Each structure stands twice: as structure tokens, then as C-alpha cells.
Amino acid sequence: MTDVSASQAPSAAGPRRRTSLLELDDRTRRRNAAEARFRLMGLLAVTFGVLAVIGLVASILLNGLSSFRQTYITVDVYLDPVRLDKAGTRDREAIAKVTTFGYAPLLEKALVDAMAANGIALEGLSAKQAAELISKEAPAQLRRYVMADVSRIGETVTFDVLAAGRIDGYYKGRVTMESAALDRNVSPEQLMLADQLKQAGLLGTKFNPSFFSAPDASDTRPEAAGLGVAILGSAYMMLVVLALALPLGVAASIYLEEFAPQNRFTDLIEVNISNLAAVPSIVFGILGLAVFINFAGLPQSAPIVGGLVLTLMTLPTIIIATRASLKSVPPSIRDAALGVGASKMQSVFHHVLPLAMPGILTGTIIGLAQALGETAPLLLIGMVAFVREYPSAPPEGFFEPAAALPVQVYNWTQRGDPAFVERASGAIIVLLVFLVIMNAIAIILRRRFERRW
Amino acid sequence: MSVGILIAIVLGLAIAGFFLGRRRAIAKAGGDSRRLHSLPGYYGQSVALFASVPALILMAAWLFVQPILIDDKVAELIPDSAIADGGSRGLVLSDVRRIADGIDLLVVQDLLNEADLQNMRADFTNVRSRLGEVGVALGANVSPSVFEAAKAYRDAQRTGATLMSVFVLALAAAMFAFSLLRIKPDLRARNISESFVLSLLIGSSLVAILTTVGIVGSLVFETIHFFQMYPASEFFFSTTWNPQFRGGSELGILPLLWGTLYVSFVALVASVPIGLMIAIYLSEYASKTLRSLAKPAIEVLAGIPTIVYGLFALITVGPFIRDWIAEPTGLGSSSSSVLTAGLVMGIMLIPFVSSLSDDIINAVPQSMRDGAYGLGATRSETIRQVILPAALPGVVGAILLAASRAIGETMIVVLGAGAAARLGLNPFEAMTTVTVKIVSQLTGDTEFASPETLVAFALGLTLFVFTLGLNVLALYIVRKYREQYE
Known part of the structure; x- marks a missing residue:
């Protein structure tokens, strides 16, 4: 039976269709299109994978590279013996009793002096507000410097102190004049003062080695935090x-x-x-x-x-x-x-x-x-x-x-x-x-x- | 004697033992090493091993057991009256430890000598302020019984340390002498030291079993503890998660489980098609150059720590989804959401899925492809109708492994999914997962007495059972599949 039906098959299919291998019929076209789509999907997937790698790395780099640079303020600090060593004995124990609060006024005075020397007026800011440009970590930095060698008291030393986090953010695009107006921690006037200091060459951004060596810092001192x-x-x-x-x-x-x-x-x-x-x-x-x-x-x-x-x-x-x-x-x-x-x-x-x-x-x-x-x-x-x-x-x-x-x-x-x-x-x-x-x-x-x- | 010095002494003894043992063996053989059973070095090695290893094991065991025994003993000294309302013996005990540490500091800094300490009594001296001098801050004034317990604790620790030094050194010296004195030319030193080394090798491979025992033991033990304080039916079937640190918390696992499964589902929906298509494209279509460039590039994703993905979710993907999709459509306003965590986790899983599927697709015999091409199928038809069905069990296994990864993932969800336990369908809302809650219940000061802390162990056990089940299932499927072609 099967032999008979097989031999009869061509006639059962009716008249032979004219096809050519050189002309694509509809079905072949559909199949080829499906093939191309599938291939494209694969290529898209690979592209997505590679883009994901690039995007991930780029997002981290864009956000993070700026942390290797930090804004510093250069001031000449007079290590006033009257404040740091009242007895004048250069006794380490006695000097160690002066807390960081004792060092803050020195920095404040140094900054105001530097501004006066460069002809920058305070313009509506108190000296204290001007000193807020300097990081709260700076007095501790200064104290460590003095404690390392107490004989430095009485000298005037040039010091690169960290600028406050908001000022640093201003130069990295994180803080703007508008946002500063709403911010309790910084005012637009302070930012303008920072700009003037920058023009005078007292304030600048440079490589920050302490990011790799300093310990962590508290919530309010992001500028001092290190690894x-x-x-x-x-x-x-x-x-x-x-x-x-x-x-x-x-x-x-x-x-x-x-x-x-x-x-x-x-x-x-x-x-x-x-x-x-x-x-x-x-x-x-x-x-x-x-x-x-x-x-x-x-x-x-x-x-x-x-x-x-x-x-x-x-x-x-x-x-x-x-x-x-x-x-x-x-x-x-x-x-x-x-x-x-x-x-x-x-x-x-x-x-x-x-x-x-x-x-x-x-x-x-x-x-x-x-x-x-x-x-x-x-x-x-x-x-x-x-x-x-x-x-x-x-x-x-x-x-x-x-x-x-x-x-x-x-x-x-x-x-x-x-x-x-x-x-x-x-x-x-x-x-x-x-x-x-x-x-x-x-x-x-x-x-x-x-x-x- | 500090542990470091003790270790140094034992190791020094071992080195000395090696050279002495070697020399003694040669001397016993009359300078002719051919008369020895083993090479001279083996005699030295056996002395070194016998002198050091048992002593070091004893020391490790002692260090492990001593705190437990001392805690037990000191806990008995604390009267029930010394335990404050709402506190526990464990809390008082940790106070005792801090006071003892503080006394040590006082003694080290010469602010207190041993004789004064013996006479010092908490009802006459202000112990709290004395300890404050050396930077040990206490929450409350020290009651006499607690102070006595602290003194006892300190004494017990010092006795323990001295006894340990004595016993460890005695053991090392005894084994040293024993193994040195038994050396004679026909001692089978090589066999002895080799079987010693073999037992060390076996011991090392037991660490894997011990770790599992430790994991299962600590999880099960603390979970039982938890269920004694909190009804199991509430834990498994309650739909509220609301821990209160004053008691009366509701600790239902369902919202957490839902969040976990939802985030994992989004992650799988994102990663499986992409990962699979990458594997297909790279193994069936891509030119050799493209493959050699794209494959390692994508595998970079697998080597990146999950905290990096977490940060990516937190600072890039989360705000992007919130600002461009969720807020314009009014579906949500939080930057941490199921979608954020799910998508980022999906990216993390892509290389995992793609490299597993790559192996599986490559394992499909070439003859099956050739057969399909011979019948006139296009490449995509071959892949869809021949290769994928043949690879299906393996792919399913890979997906299950990826799912187990997604369920156990922590950092991405901690930073990306949020902390609100919620049963909802909106993927733009923040939800939380089992792992997030384990972290939040166990981070910071932990007191192992409240159900709020212990619930983390029950969550951990659930997580462990889930991932283990998925892995076993996946391995079973993969293994079964492999047998078909090999």
C-alpha cells in the first residue's frame, strides 16, 4: 500500500509549482527575516552586557574621581605662645592641655590676616563666618602638627588647611549659589568669599593624599574622611x-x-x-x-x-x-x-x-x-x-x-x-x-x- | 604570657627539634646515614611535628573553651538582684567584662596596684569614675556584687592564662623529649611523620564539615530559642513585620519573603533572556575576535563586588528610575524600589547566567547541529528547535542557581530596595527582603535575648533552607542532564 501511495504522491500534489532557488518565496523570506531578528537580538544582548560594564564603571568613576582632589586654603598661621603655652615652659604636658578649641582662633586670625593682606573685604560676614570656610578638622590638624614638635610654638608656619565640605562641594559642582541660599551650613556670601580667595591664590584644589591615609571622620566633616x-x-x-x-x-x-x-x-x-x-x-x-x-x-x-x-x-x-x-x-x-x-x-x-x-x-x-x-x-x-x-x-x-x-x-x-x-x-x-x-x-x-x- | 609569645616558643621548639632530631639520628647511626631506616630529615620532622602540633591544638582548644567556662562560673556569682528590670544576665555579664578590662587598663597605666584592688570595694570607691579615667565608660554605677564578679572574672582569666601557658609548654616539652628520645636507627621515622601529616590533611578537610555543622548548629539553636519566645505560627503566617525594641513586635516573615521573591523575579526576568541571548550569540554567531573581546568584558561583571552594584543602584539607577519613570507616571516617589534592586541584580546575574548557559550550549553535540542544518533549518531554527530543547535541563539548572544567588544577595537590596516591609505589587515602591532584615536586626549592639534579634536567625535559617534547596535541585537537574551526552 505504501509503495502505491508514494508513487502517486506527485500527482496528488497537483501541478508542480514553479520555484527557483534564486528567487526567494514568501516563506523563505519570513524565515530569513526571523533569522536576522534573532541574530540582532543576540547582538543587542551582547551590546547591553558590554554597555552595562561601561556604565557601571563610568558611573563610579564620574562620581568618585573627584574625591582624590580636595580644596585647600593656604594660610600663614602664627603659633601664638600666649594661647598655646601660657607658662612659656614649652612643657609638652601643659601644651597638651590646650584642646582643639584653643587652636581654632589661631586659624581664624590667620585667615582674616591673609584676607586683609590681599585686600579682600569681609562684606557682611563676621570673622567667625569667614572662618567657617575652614574645615572643623583643621584645628586638630594644627594641634597634631604642634604636638609633634612643641618648639615650633612662636613661629609662623604656612599651612594648607582643608576647606569645609560645602566649599569643596562648590568647586566640584555639588553646591550652587541657589542651594547655598537654602543651606544652613553655608551662605552665598561665603561662597563669594571663597571665589575671591581663589582669585587671590589662597584657595585651590589639589591632590588629596589624606584620602588614602586618614581615618574616618564624623558626619559633619566629610572633607576629612579617609580610608x-x-x-x-x-x-x-x-x-x-x-x-x-x-x-x-x-x-x-x-x-x-x-x-x-x-x-x-x-x-x-x-x-x-x-x-x-x-x-x-x-x-x-x-x-x-x-x-x-x-x-x-x-x-x-x-x-x-x-x-x-x-x-x-x-x-x-x-x-x-x-x-x-x-x-x-x-x-x-x-x-x-x-x-x-x-x-x-x-x-x-x-x-x-x-x-x-x-x-x-x-x-x-x-x-x-x-x-x-x-x-x-x-x-x-x-x-x-x-x-x-x-x-x-x-x-x-x-x-x-x-x-x-x-x-x-x-x-x-x-x-x-x-x-x-x-x-x-x-x-x-x-x-x-x-x-x-x-x-x-x-x-x-x-x-x-x-x-x- | 601572651598567645603570640607562646606560639613563638612552641615554633622555636619545633625548629630546634628538627635539627636536634636529625643530628641525634645521625649520631645514633654512627655518622652513617645508610644505617638509618629513613632519611635523617624525617627524624627531625617527626620531632618537630610532635613538639608543635599537639601543643598548638591544645592551645586553640583552650582559648575556645576558657571563655565559656569562665562566663558560666562568673554568671553564678551574679545574684538575681543585680539584674536590672528588662535586662538579662548576659547584659550584666558584658558589664562585668568591661569592668574587668577597665581594671586591667588601670593596672597597666599604674593608676592602681594589685593590693589596692583587693581592698577596693564598690560601696566605698566610685568605680565608675575611676574607670572613666582610662576611657571605659559605664552606663550606670557599679553595684558591689557586680564589682566582685568582675574581680573574680579577672582572677579566673589570669589563672586560666597562666594554666594554659603551663600546660601548653609542658605538653610541647614532653612531646619534644618523647619523640627525641625514641630516636634510634631502626625507628620508622618516615612512616611516623607521613601518617602524622596524613592525619593533618584529613583534619583540614574536616573544616568544611565543621563549617556546615557550625552554620546549621548556630542557626537551628538560636531559631529554637526564638520560637520559645515567639510563636512559630505567627512568624510563618503573619503578614505584618513591625519590630519594636520595647517588645510586642509583630514578626511575620511573609512580607519579607514576598519582597525577596519579587526582587529576585525582576532580576531573573532581566537577566535570563539577556544572559541566554549573550551565550547563544557568542557561541553560535560571534566571530572569534568578537568572542575573545566580549566574553571577558562581560565576565568582568562577575568579578565586581556586590557593594559596587549596591552603590550603582543607590546613586545612578535609583534616581534615574525615580526621575524618568516613576514620578512622571505617578507610580512612586522613592528612589529605592523593587525595580531598582531587581534591575541592578539582573545586571549582576547576567555573566552568571551567560557563562553557565555557554558551557551547556557548547556541551550539545555538534552532530545535532549538523543534523538540523542538513534538513535545511536556519541557524536560529536550529538553536530554537534543536539546541535549546536539548540544553533545556541545563539551562533550567542555571536559572535555579541564579535564583538562589538572587535570593541570598544582600548588598544590592540593602542599598537599592529600601527597608519598608510591604506586601504589594507596584514595582516602583520600596520593599524589603529577608537579607535586608537580617542585616538590620543584627547590626549594631546585639543582645541575644530578645526575639527582635533572634528573629534574624530564623530568617537566616529560612534563607539557608531556600538557597540550599534550590542548589540541590539545580545540581540534580544539571547532573541528570549531563549523563545523557557523556
Whole structure:
């Protein structure tokens, strides 16, 4: 039956349609159009992805680059012995009793004198209002300078003092005359005075090294806030992570890859590692809070706790990378070592491990980079605290309160003054620079030392 | 003796042990190392390992257990009368710790000597102002019993530290002597030190299990604690989230869960089509040059910390959506919204989805493509009708993994989604998620006695169960799929 129907098929289809391969019929055209649409959608998706990268980086750079520059006012400050050292004994203890309030009038006088020397009138501002152009942090800066060497009292020193946050914002486009009119912290007259100072060359914007070295500052002094403590805290945590995660991760991988027998227990470990890699980071924070702080009594906001939590978090990453790199060492190496009489342990430690080292280091650096950018678990173990004191040198410093780079970013986004948004973006740039450096090292290591077997 | 010095001493002992052990082995063999069972270095290594590792383990265990024991002991010293209304033993205990630390500071700065301290009594001396001198601020005046507890706490800590030094050093020295004295030429030193190293390797791989036990243990333990104070049915089925730090809070998880799922849904809607199309385009259409440029560029997104995305949501995407979409259409006026957080999270997930799908699409055998082309299908028809159905289980697995990522994501929602717990459909409104509330309930001073704090553990457990379930499901699907082609 089927043969019959098959032979009859052409006649059943009726008269043959005239088609040419060179002329596209409607259906082919539709199919080609669908093909082109699909392809375009793919291209759009890729473009969107690339644009997202560019947009993200550009938005951070645009907002943050200005934080590396800061407005300073140059004044000649006369370190008046009458105010700073009434007894005239140059006794450090006595001078230390003069608080920052004692230094503020010196700055005020210096500014008024400088204005008079350059022929700038106060124009409706009191001397006190004029002095508000200077950051509230400046007296502390001056006091530190004097305390460093008390014999400077009586001299006149040229000082670059920070301008107040609003004045700085004026030159970065954040504050305008209109917004100043509504602002309690700054008036349009003060901005005009700042302009005059700028014309006289007393006020200028320049590179701000203290952004990288100064500690955090309070809500009202965004101009003085820096990343010093945060960078130090992050560095301490990375030291802890490196010191714990690398040996633990490598040891665990060696066991699982080279020695572990195929049994339930090994399976249990493997399942645990792959699950830990997928646990949300905030859960590690809860673990840190419950176990390290609450149960073991370690101090809050300390780099050691942060380091321990991040170690547990990066361990799966390092183990996975190390195992992959151990696996890529060909079995012939092991066989050759065993063949000349090495023990299993010797073959691993003398031959396999050195060959796998570049891969292990690459994985470790990538794990560290991940840990450096992690924020959520650190929020729970108290790293959000406001810390102005630098932690001391290790090992004591590991147990003292510190901040961390990503947490500092979060901290600054929670403050009222818009100047802190600029700071937060600047801190992100610093963080990203560290990450780029770490990833670049990882890539270079991989390119230079990785062997293809 | 401080922990750092103790570690240094033990490590010094280990290094000395290595050289002494080596030398002793060679000397026992009469200078002829061929008469030894193992290479001389192994004799040294066994001494070094035996001298250092047990002592260090003892020290770590001691440091872990001591605070717990001391806390228990000191807690007994605090009479019930010393516990203020609304306070708890834990609060008093933390006061005790601060007073003890303050006394330490006083002693270090020579403002107080030990003999005076013994005679010092809280009912005669103003302890609060004395401690204020060294920068230890106390909330209230110190009652005599608390002060005595603080002294006891301090004594116990010092005794503990001394005992620890003694025991650790004794153990190190004993193991040192034992392993050094047993050296003789036919001692199987290599086997001994190798099995020692192997046990260390096994111990390291146990850390993974311990971590899981720690996570599950702390979550479950504190959650049980929470449910003793707050009814479980309220927690799971109440639709209000309204924590009050004076008690009487309503802690229903439903609004948080809704916010989490809503944000994750928006994120997946944004990321899955784009990620999938990127994977398809790059593996099926793109030229080699484009692929080698675009793939790493998009993978940059995967290496960026989530706080960066959070800031991006806060300062760029949020205000943009508010000013250009939400306010003109009158749908919302807040810059943090479900849409903001969802879109930014979607961007974060794009590389995740695309690289996973890329692997899966590349795993589809070439023969299936060739077969479809041979039948006259266009490329897009091949992809839609052959490759995608074949890759479907893998893609579903990838989407589930992305969903588990989205649910556990914290920083983007903290900065982008807002803090108002709300059950609503409008994506331009601020809503909140489980992770945001974990952060807000546990940040700052935490006191582990109120349901408002402990609820974070119940939320954490919910989150853990959710993400774990999704991951297990995803891995199951992916694994099942892989078996078909390999």
C-alpha cells in the first residue's frame, strides 16, 4: 500500500509549482527575516552586557574621581605662645592641655590676616563666618602638627588647611549659589568669599593624599574622611585569610584529590564543600556572630573575626581551584616518582604539588579578591562601627577594632551629607584598583607558569 | 604570657627539634646515614611535628573553651538582684567584662596596684569614675556584687592564662623529649611523620564539615530559642513585620519573603533572556575576535563586588528610575524600589547566567547541529528547535542557581530596595527582603535575648533552607542532564 501511495504522491500534489532557488518565496523570506531578528537580538544582548560594564564603571568613576582632589586654603598661621603655652615652659604636658578649641582662633586670625593682606573685604560676614570656610578638622590638624614638635610654638608656619565640605562641594559642582541660599551650613556670601580667595591664590584644589591615609571622620566633616583605617583593616583581614585559607585549602585538596578513598565519608566532605560554595555570604556572617563572637568571645569589629569568616567563605573557592590544578598534573608524574621508590606522600609533596603551585596561587589570589570585596558578613560582626584609631601592629592589631574597605563604602552611603557619596565612590575606585591588581597578578601567573601537559 | 609569645616558643621548639632530631639520628647511626631506616630529615620532622602540633591544638582548644567556662562560673556569682528590670544576665555579664578590662587598663597605666584592688570595694570607691579615667565608660554605677564578679572574672582569666601557658609548654616539652628520645636507627621515622601529616590533611578537610555543622548548629539553636519566645505560627503566617525594641513586635516573615521573591523575579526576568541571548550569540554567531573581546568584558561583571552594584543602584539607577519613570507616571516617589534592586541584580546575574548557559550550549553535540542544518533549518531554527530543547535541563539548572544567588544577595537590596516591609505589587515602591532584615536586626549592639534579634536567625535559617534547596535541585537537574551526552 505504501509503495502505491508514494508513487502517486506527485500527482496528488497537483501541478508542480514553479520555484527557483534564486528567487526567494514568501516563506523563505519570513524565515530569513526571523533569522536576522534573532541574530540582532543576540547582538543587542551582547551590546547591553558590554554597555552595562561601561556604565557601571563610568558611573563610579564620574562620581568618585573627584574625591582624590580636595580644596585647600593656604594660610600663614602664627603659633601664638600666649594661647598655646601660657607658662612659656614649652612643657609638652601643659601644651597638651590646650584642646582643639584653643587652636581654632589661631586659624581664624590667620585667615582674616591673609584676607586683609590681599585686600579682600569681609562684606557682611563676621570673622567667625569667614572662618567657617575652614574645615572643623583643621584645628586638630594644627594641634597634631604642634604636638609633634612643641618648639615650633612662636613661629609662623604656612599651612594648607582643608576647606569645609560645602566649599569643596562648590568647586566640584555639588553646591550652587541657589542651594547655598537654602543651606544652613553655608551662605552665598561665603561662597563669594571663597571665589575671591581663589582669585587671590589662597584657595585651590589639589591632590588629596589624606584620602588614602586618614581615618574616618564624623558626619559633619566629610572633607576629612579617609580610608586609612579601612585599608589597614582590610589588609589585616587578607593576611588572616591568606595565613589560614591557603594551608587549610591546600591540605584539604591534597587529601581529597590524592589520598581519600572512595567512600561515604569522602562523599560527605565533597557534598559539604560544594554546598558551602553556594551558601549566601550573609549566612557566614551569622555564623561568625554566633560562633566566633558570641560563643568563643572574640571581640567585635576585630580583623581576626572578619578574617576567620572570610576564610571559611573563600575555602571552597580555593579548594575547588586547587583540586582542578592537582588534577591537571598528569598521572605519569606520580607514576614516575613511585617507580623510583618515592612514597605516596613524597610523590605528592616533592613532585605533584610544586607542579600544581601556579594554579593553586592563581586560585588563591582570586579567592582573596573575592574576600576583599565581600561586605555582607562583615556588617554582622560589627565592622560597621565608627573607628578612628588605627589598629596597632599584628598580632595585637588583629584583635583591635578596625574598619574594612567595602564596609566603609556602605558606611558612607548611610550618612546624610551628599559629600559622602563622592567619598563612597572614591573608596570603590580604590577597592576596584586593588581587585584589578590582584586579578592581573593572577592572570600573569597563569600565563607565565601554567603548563599544558 | 601572651598567645603570640607562646606560639613563638612552641615554633622555636619545633625548629630546634628538627635539627636536634636529625643530628641525634645521625649520631645514633654512627655518622652513617645508610644505617638509618629513613632519611635523617624525617627524624627531625617527626620531632618537630610532635613538639608543635599537639601543643598548638591544645592551645586553640583552650582559648575556645576558657571563655565559656569562665562566663558560666562568673554568671553564678551574679545574684538575681543585680539584674536590672528588662535586662538579662548576659547584659550584666558584658558589664562585668568591661569592668574587668577597665581594671586591667588601670593596672597597666599604674593608676592602681594589685593590693589596692583587693581592698577596693564598690560601696566605698566610685568605680565608675575611676574607670572613666582610662576611657571605659559605664552606663550606670557599679553595684558591689557586680564589682566582685568582675574581680573574680579577672582572677579566673589570669589563672586560666597562666594554666594554659603551663600546660601548653609542658605538653610541647614532653612531646619534644618523647619523640627525641625514641630516636634510634631502626625507628620508622618516615612512616611516623607521613601518617602524622596524613592525619593533618584529613583534619583540614574536616573544616568544611565543621563549617556546615557550625552554620546549621548556630542557626537551628538560636531559631529554637526564638520560637520559645515567639510563636512559630505567627512568624510563618503573619503578614505584618513591625519590630519594636520595647517588645510586642509583630514578626511575620511573609512580607519579607514576598519582597525577596519579587526582587529576585525582576532580576531573573532581566537577566535570563539577556544572559541566554549573550551565550547563544557568542557561541553560535560571534566571530572569534568578537568572542575573545566580549566574553571577558562581560565576565568582568562577575568579578565586581556586590557593594559596587549596591552603590550603582543607590546613586545612578535609583534616581534615574525615580526621575524618568516613576514620578512622571505617578507610580512612586522613592528612589529605592523593587525595580531598582531587581534591575541592578539582573545586571549582576547576567555573566552568571551567560557563562553557565555557554558551557551547556557548547556541551550539545555538534552532530545535532549538523543534523538540523542538513534538513535545511536556519541557524536560529536550529538553536530554537534543536539546541535549546536539548540544553533545556541545563539551562533550567542555571536559572535555579541564579535564583538562589538572587535570593541570598544582600548588598544590592540593602542599598537599592529600601527597608519598608510591604506586601504589594507596584514595582516602583520600596520593599524589603529577608537579607535586608537580617542585616538590620543584627547590626549594631546585639543582645541575644530578645526575639527582635533572634528573629534574624530564623530568617537566616529560612534563607539557608531556600538557597540550599534550590542548589540541590539545580545540581540534580544539571547532573541528570549531563549523563545523557557523556
